[in-house]
Amino acid sequence: MDVIMECKNVNYQYPLTDTKQIENLNLTIERGKVYGVVGENGSGKTTLCAVLRGFAPSFYKGELTGEVLYDGKPLAEYGDEIATKIGFVFQNPFTQISGVKDTVFEEIAYGLENFGVPVEEIEQRVINVMKMTNVESLALKNPFLISGGQMQRVALASVIVLEPDVMIIDEPTSQLDPDGTESVFEIIKAMKEKKKTIILVEHKIDLIAEYADEVIVMKDAKVIACGPTKEILAKTELMQQGVNVPQAAILGQKLKEKGLDIEYIPVTEQDAVKVFENAGKAGK
Amino acid sequence: MDKSYLELVQVQKKNKIEGLYPTTKLWILLFFVIWIFILSTIKFTSIQLPLLNLVWIPVLLFMFYISGDFVKCIKACRVILTIAAIIFLAQAFIIPGDREVFRLAFLKVSDSGLKKGFELSTMVLSIAGAFVWVFQTTDNKEIGQALEESGVNYTVSYIFVSTLNMINVLSKNSQTIMNAQRARGVETQGNMIVRAKAFVPSFIPLVLSAITGAEERVLTLESRGFAVKCQKTRVLKLQKSGLEKPAMIVCVIITVLLIAGRVVLWM
Numbered sequence: 107m108d109v110i111m112e113c114k115n116v117n118y119q120y121p122l123t124d125t126k127q128i129e130n131l132n133l134t135i136e137r138g139k140v141y142g143v144v145g146e147n148g149s150g151k152t153t154l155c156a157v158l159r160g161f162a163p164s165f166y167k168g169e170l171t172g173e174v175l176y177d178g179k180p181l182a183e184y185g186d187e188i189a190t191k192i193g194f195v196f197q198n199p200f201t202q203i204s205g206v207k208d209t210v211f212e213e214i215a216y217g218l219e220n221f222g223v224p225v226e227e228i229e230q231r232v233i234n235v236m237k238m239t240n241v242e243s244l245a246l247k248n249p250f251l252i253s254g255g256q257m258q259r260v261a262l263a264s265v266i267v268l269e270p271d272v273m274i275i276d277e278p279t280s281q282l283d284p285d286g287t288e289s290v291f292e293i294i295k296a297m298k299e300k301k302k303t304i305i306l307v308e309h310k311i312d313l314i315a316e317y318a319d320e321v322i323v324m325k326d327a328k329v330i331a332c333g334p335t336k337e338i339l340a341k342t343e344l345m346q347q348g349v350n351v352p353q354a355a356i357l358g359q360k361l362k363e364k365g366l367d368i369e370y371i372p373v374t375e376q377d378a379v380k381v382f383e384n385a386g387k388a389g390k
Numbered sequence: 391m392d393k394s395y396l397e398l399v400q401v402q403k404k405n406k407i408e409g410l411y412p413t414t415k416l417w418i419l420l421f422f423v424i425w426i427f428i429l430s431t432i433k434f435t436s437i438q439l440p441l442l443n444l445v446w447i448p449v450l451l452f453m454f455y456i457s458g459d460f461v462k463c464i465k466a467c468r469v470i471l472t473i474a475a476i477i478f479l480a481q482a483f484i485i486p487g488d489r490e491v492f493r494l495a496f497l498k499v500s501d502s503g504l505k506k507g508f509e510l511s512t513m514v515l516s517i518a519g520a521f522v523w524v525f526q527t528t529d530n531k532e533i534g535q536a537l538e539e540s541g542v543n544y545t546v547s548y549i550f551v552s553t554l555n556m557i558n559v560l561s562k563n564s565q566t567i568m569n570a571q572r573a574r575g576v577e578t579q580g581n582m583i584v585r586a587k588a589f590v591p592s593f594i595p596l597v598l599s600a601i602t603g604a605e606e607r608v609l610t611l612e613s614r615g616f617a618v619k620c621q622k623t624r625v626l627k628l629q630k631s632g633l634e635k636p637a638m639i640v641c642v643i644i645t646v647l648l649i650a651g652r653v654v655l656w657m
């Protein structure tokens with residue numbers, strides 16, 4: 107198992123609050139996998155992201171106990187360099203625009219400028235990322251004057267260009283229309299193909315079922331389930347914990363209860379087609 | 391594509407005046423303000439009007455013209471003209487004086503009011519006009535980078551540029567909020583009282599959203615290495631037009647002549 111990040115007995119509490127927002131967190135993140143983080147609102151998903159990136163406690167302050175390790179070393183030891191190791195994308199595309207650049211090209215280049223990367227290298231890296239995220243046609247447009255979906259792609263590009271090994275993406279599609287959502291997930295797919303580690307908070311459970319290798323389920327500041335997507339999301343009893351499960355899993359479960367003998371509970375559309383087809387062929 | 395992205399994102403200038411280095415333009419602005427103050431001390435007519443304040447208007451128009459941004463600058467000056475007119479009228483009609491110069495029904499303009507109104511409005515017009523020249527012929531990002539290159543901390547330059555850029559963004563947001571409030575039945579159009587009432591429900595969401603957005607923007611900057619201590623590179627290359635030195639020499643000469651002239655007049 108190639109571990110890239112690890113949380114050992116982590117507890118975190120925001121300043122001026124009485125309750126812990128992360129409680130007894132023990133988590134192992136493997137290199138190259140996509141992790142879907144799900145749970146009802148207020149369950150601690152965003153705080154988990156902030157802890158994994160080091161924003162909590164460095165920015166939010168508060169009290170953190172336990173250890174958050176990146177490549178075996180505590181996050182704090184990396185200092186500002188952590189930005190090249192762990193990328194972070196927020197849900198609001200608008201607030202992720204630096205506000206000091208006139209063009210999408212410059213916006214994406216901004217992070218590299220801050221790290222002192224030579225200009226010629228910046229150009230090449232930005233061009234590559236613009237192609238990957240499909241924003242090349244927007245290169246000379248003002249980042250404030252593009253649509254929300256395009257802005258979110260630019261925000262992703264601005265982080266990807268720094269080539270972090272881990273990407274934490276917090277509800278990237280919550281403010282986007284279906285087209286925007288699809289384009290963001292195309293980027294996540296491309297990142298997955300490049301063997302990047304992705305920690306993705308997302309309410310659209312069908313997309314999690316399709317893209318995530320593992321799922322982390324949170325409730326009341328605790329991780330209540332963690333494991334392979336097909337295993338975790340097939341448990342329809344998660345709905346009682348306020349967690350959505352994919353439509354395919356609900357359908358599979360209901361048909362199973364009606365007596366249909368299926369190999370396993372499907373979690374994606376493709377899985378469902380395969381499972382029901384097999385059941386049909388076997389005349390079950 | 392003939393040009394590379396690095397070439398395409400550079401700021402294109404129409405001529406050498408518009409292409410003056412941003413800090414040179416800021417120096418010219420400073421000199422200009424000094425000249426305005428020097429000449430405003432010379433008074434004419436029986437009511438001591440600083441008539442030389444009017445000299446700066448054709449000078450500014452000339453600067454707009456030779457920079458190649460005449461129309462753009464004039465458009466930006468329309469608001470200033472309105473403000474200057476309001477200042478003039480308010481001062482002229484409100485300030486009491488010894489002698490009545492003009493009367494319109496119950497409104498009366500005194501010598502002191504006319505003097506103060508003329509002095510203030512022409513100064514506002516000239517100084518604000520000079521600012522318009524600088525900011526209409528220079529991109530915000532150029533000013534920010536010039537500040538950085540002259541040794542100003544990049545955080546200060548970031549605050550400067552982002553604040554200028556945010557003006558447009560916030561005005562767009564305020565429009566969206568106004569539309570939303572209108573849809574909820576808040577009256578936003580009409581007389582001054584109606585508009586004042588609409589101000590609170592429009593202003594509070596604008597400020598709150600700006601504050602909450604600021605936190606995420608800080609973290610975004612953090613994620614992009616804003617705080618990293620190293621020699622930063624910049625894609626934007628600021629070029630000097632070649633007229634910087636002559637422009638500064640001319641400014642210094644004019645300043646010396648004006649000071650000398652003023653001293654002679656005093657004596």
